[in-house]
Amino acid sequence: MMKITFEDIYKPGNIVAENDQYRHYHYPEMLIRYDSNFLQFKTMPSLIEFKKVENYLREFHLKNGQKHVKFVFPENKKPTGELLTHLTDKGYDIGFLELYAIDPKDFPSVREDANIHIREVTTKDLDTLLTIQYQHDLDFGIEFAKQKKGLIKRQFENQNIRQILAYYKGSPAGYVDVIISSKTAEIDGLTVAETFRNKGIGSRLQTFVMESFPEKTVILVADGEDTPKEMYKRQNYQYRGFQYEALKVF
CATH class of the missing domain: 3.40.630.30 (Gcn5-related N-acetyltransferase (GNAT))
Incomplete structure (x- = not known):
């Protein structure tokens, strides 16, 4: 790698x-x-x-x-x-x-589920993506959620970013952004709505990324003190380093 x-x-x-x-x-x-x-x-x-x-x-x-x-x-x-x-x-x-980081071929196979449908966001899906992200972003405040809509629209126009939506039995259930460079595909903002968790939707979103970019190294960052990183380790992602941050809000 x-x-x-x-x-x-x-x-x-x-x-x-x-x-x-x-x-x-x-x-x-x-x-x-x-x-x-x-x-x-x-x-x-x-x-x-x-x-x-x-x-x-x-x-x-x-x-x-x-x-x-x-x-x-x-x-x-x-x-x-x-x-x-x-x-x-x-x-x-x-x-x-x-x-x-992970080589896509090393990602474990995921059982197919006819209830889960994954697809790249198109013009007809954009409003759906804006709505589901807005509901999640409200956790960070109304003003943040409002401004985030503009960022999502700008990213939709960016040819180096793919926005992916997951549907469960026809209802929007999760999403992820994929930032594409010459050598990597970065998974960013992987989110599954709380009511749809523990159904394999997160794994299906990742599988979609692996299958879409088999020639690239897939990368992501995880909170060093949070639990999702343990899931990534079980999925064969390889640890590549750490970075400290400090934030103060006045």
Whole structure:
């Protein structure tokens, strides 16, 4: 399997500043989306360096009416104890993501179920996708859910993104986005509606991706402290690294 890193993960946002120390992502189309408005360190900062960059990002976000700051640290490196203490004292939420990859041929076979139908979103399915995602996104607030509709529409027009819907007995039950690059197909936002869980829909969505892109390495990121990563391991995904993040909402 080819070498995969977090640099292969899709980041919807514009690089507005970059130097030897960090890369700053900004997405004016959706300022409320934390994963598109953040600063990623290339090298692990000292506490003094971090405080300087922390002030820079806070001031930048204040000018744009943003109420958060988010920092992503270098891949496969844990922040120093001194830095973790500062983040904790300042009220940051600290976590880490894990990167996984799989050759599609290694994904376990999934039993067919005539009740489950998977298909790529077309113009006639777009409203259905918008509705089911809106209901899920309400967990993050009404304003986020409203703005997310615009992102979904923009992604629908993006030739490098495939939006996939799952139906169970004719009812929309789940979805996933697939971000396509020259060497990878990234699974992003895999979601099954609560009332349709434990029916194999998530596995069928993944199978659809594996069958659609057999020549690519399929990749995804999982919350390092959440349970879905254990499912991915059982499905033969291979661990490829970790990355720490810190988020503060004011």
